[in-house]
Amino acid sequence: MNEQPVSHSPGLRAWLGLLVISGPVLLVAMDGSVLFLAMPKVTEALSPTADQSLWILDSYGFAVGSLLIAFGNIGDRYGRLKLLVSGAAAFGVGSAGAAFAPSPELLIAFRTLMGVAGATLLPSALAVLSELFTDPRHRARAIGIFAATFAAGFAIGPVVGGQLLSSFWWGSVFLINLPVVLLFLLLAPVLLREVRAAGTGRVDALSVLLSAGGILLTVYGIKHAAAEGLTVTSVATGIAGLVTLGWFARRQLRLEHPLIDFRLFRDRMFTIAIITGLLPLAAWSAVAYLGGIYLQSVLGLPVLDAALVALPGAAVLTVTCVVTPALVARVGTRAALITCHFCIATGLLLLLPTGVSGGAGWYLASTVIAGVGYGISFSVVADTAVAAVPAERAGSAAAIAETSNEIGNALGIALLGSLAALLFRLQGPDLADTLDETLQIPDLAPAVTGDAKAAFVTGLHAAALTASVLHGTLGILTTRWTPRTLPTTGDGGPGPTTHAGDPGTKPLDEAAGIGRRR
Incomplete structure (x- = not known):
C-alpha cells in the first residue's frame, strides 16, 4: 500500500517568521525605486551632476545584481541566517548613512553599501523561508507571498517616497528602513533557524x-x-x-x-524567460524615474500629487502579481508571456502624447496598462526559467532569474536614462546637464525654460519608444519560440520540461539545494 503524503499545517512560528522575513524583502525591493520621485529634492539639496544623479539611482541595483549569486553561494557554505542578520545590519548602517549624506559621492557610497547588503538578503530569506514551511503546499503559498511582497516593494517605492517627501526632507526615504531593520534583528534569532546546503562548492x-x-x-x-x-x-x-x-x-x-551557467541559454524558452525578467524591469525603472521628473519638474505637480498619479499603476502591478499564478493555471504560461510583453509595449506607447503643457492622464493610463505586463513578468519568470531546464539545474536557473530582475532594474536607468540624458544634452539650452539643474538657474527666461522642458520630454519619448519596440519584438519572438502547450505541475502551474535522462522533477527550493538544515 502506498503511503499518502501528510500535510503538516505550519504553526504560529512559521507565519511570524514569514512576517519577519517579509520586512527586509520589502525594503530591498522598495529601495530600488524609492528615489524616483525624490530625485528633484536630492538634486536641489546636493547638486549632483547628470552622471552622479544616475549613479545615485542605480549603484544600488548594480551592487545587488552583481553579487546576488555570489552571496547565495556564500550563504550555502557559511549559513543563511548568519548572512541574513549580517546583511540586515549592514543595510541599516547604509540607510542611516544615506539619509544624512552631505555630498553626492557619499550618497553613492552608502547606496552601494545598501546594495551589497541587499544582495545578502534575497537568496538567504528564501532559503530560511523554506525551512519554516516544510509542507510543499504551504511552502508554495509562502513563496507566493514572498514574491508578491517583493513586487509590491518595487511598485510602492515611488509612492512611499512621494508621501514622505510631502512632509519631510529627502533623507526620510532612507530612515524608514531603520525600524524594520531593528525589529528584524531582534526577532530573527528567536523565530528563524540556521540553514545551509551541502555540496555547494567554493565561490x-x-x-x-x-x-x-x-x-x-x-x-x-x-x-x-x-x-x-x-x-x-x-x-x-x-x-x-x-x-x-x-x-x-x-x-x-x-x-x-x-556563478552563471551560460549553457542554460541554449534553450530558447529559458532565454525568453530571462529576458522577460530583465527587460520589463528595465522599462519600468526608467519610466518611473523619468516619469517622476516629468510630473514634478515639467508639469509642476507637488510631490504628493505626483505620488498619487503613480498610485493606480502601482496598485495594478501588485494585484496582477498576486492573481497571475491562478490565471496562468487557466490560460497557460505562453499566453501570459505574450500578454506581458504586448501590454508593456502598448502602455509605453501611451507616453508619446505627453507634452510640456499636459500629460498626467496619459502617464496614468500608461502605467496602468503597462502595470499588467509588469505584474505578469514578476510572477512567471522564475517558474518559466526553471521549467525550461533539467531538474538538476533548477537552482542555477532560479538564481539567474533573480539576478536578471536586479540587473534589469539598474540597466533601465543606466541605458534608457542615459539615452534621455543624451537627447537633453543635444536638444536642450546647454546651460546644465539635467533639467532640474537648468531650472535652478536664477532669472531663467520663459523661452529657455520651455526649451529645457521640451528637450526632456523628447528624451522621455525616446526612452519609452525604445523600450516599447523591444517589448513588441520580444512579444513576437515569444509567439514563435514558445511551445503552444507547456508541461504543468500538480497545482496547475508550469512545470519543468522533460529532458531525456532526467531523474524527474523537484520543487524549486529542493532543486536549488536550499532549505536543508544542519
Whole structure:
C-alpha cells in the first residue's frame, strides 16, 4: 500500500517568521525605486551632476545584481541566517548613512553599501523561508507571498517616497528602513533557524570581481558618453568593460561551479524567460524615474500629487502579481508571456502624447496598462526559467532569474536614462546637464525654460519608444519560440520540461539545494 503524503499545517512560528522575513524583502525591493520621485529634492539639496544623479539611482541595483549569486553561494557554505542578520545590519548602517549624506559621492557610497547588503538578503530569506514551511503546499503559498511582497516593494517605492517627501526632507526615504531593520534583528534569532546546503562548492572570487567590474566599467562608459559625448575615456572604459565581461563568460564555461551557467541559454524558452525578467524591469525603472521628473519638474505637480498619479499603476502591478499564478493555471504560461510583453509595449506607447503643457492622464493610463505586463513578468519568470531546464539545474536557473530582475532594474536607468540624458544634452539650452539643474538657474527666461522642458520630454519619448519596440519584438519572438502547450505541475502551474535522462522533477527550493538544515 502506498503511503499518502501528510500535510503538516505550519504553526504560529512559521507565519511570524514569514512576517519577519517579509520586512527586509520589502525594503530591498522598495529601495530600488524609492528615489524616483525624490530625485528633484536630492538634486536641489546636493547638486549632483547628470552622471552622479544616475549613479545615485542605480549603484544600488548594480551592487545587488552583481553579487546576488555570489552571496547565495556564500550563504550555502557559511549559513543563511548568519548572512541574513549580517546583511540586515549592514543595510541599516547604509540607510542611516544615506539619509544624512552631505555630498553626492557619499550618497553613492552608502547606496552601494545598501546594495551589497541587499544582495545578502534575497537568496538567504528564501532559503530560511523554506525551512519554516516544510509542507510543499504551504511552502508554495509562502513563496507566493514572498514574491508578491517583493513586487509590491518595487511598485510602492515611488509612492512611499512621494508621501514622505510631502512632509519631510529627502533623507526620510532612507530612515524608514531603520525600524524594520531593528525589529528584524531582534526577532530573527528567536523565530528563524540556521540553514545551509551541502555540496555547494567554493565561490570563485575572480568571477565575482570580473562580473561586477565588467558591468560597472561598461555602464560607466555608456553614462560618460551620454553626459560628455564620445571621449577617449568613455570609449576606453566601455571597451574594457566588454572585454572583462567576455573574460567572465569564458571563465564560467570552464568552472565546475560557475556563478552563471551560460549553457542554460541554449534553450530558447529559458532565454525568453530571462529576458522577460530583465527587460520589463528595465522599462519600468526608467519610466518611473523619468516619469517622476516629468510630473514634478515639467508639469509642476507637488510631490504628493505626483505620488498619487503613480498610485493606480502601482496598485495594478501588485494585484496582477498576486492573481497571475491562478490565471496562468487557466490560460497557460505562453499566453501570459505574450500578454506581458504586448501590454508593456502598448502602455509605453501611451507616453508619446505627453507634452510640456499636459500629460498626467496619459502617464496614468500608461502605467496602468503597462502595470499588467509588469505584474505578469514578476510572477512567471522564475517558474518559466526553471521549467525550461533539467531538474538538476533548477537552482542555477532560479538564481539567474533573480539576478536578471536586479540587473534589469539598474540597466533601465543606466541605458534608457542615459539615452534621455543624451537627447537633453543635444536638444536642450546647454546651460546644465539635467533639467532640474537648468531650472535652478536664477532669472531663467520663459523661452529657455520651455526649451529645457521640451528637450526632456523628447528624451522621455525616446526612452519609452525604445523600450516599447523591444517589448513588441520580444512579444513576437515569444509567439514563435514558445511551445503552444507547456508541461504543468500538480497545482496547475508550469512545470519543468522533460529532458531525456532526467531523474524527474523537484520543487524549486529542493532543486536549488536550499532549505536543508544542519
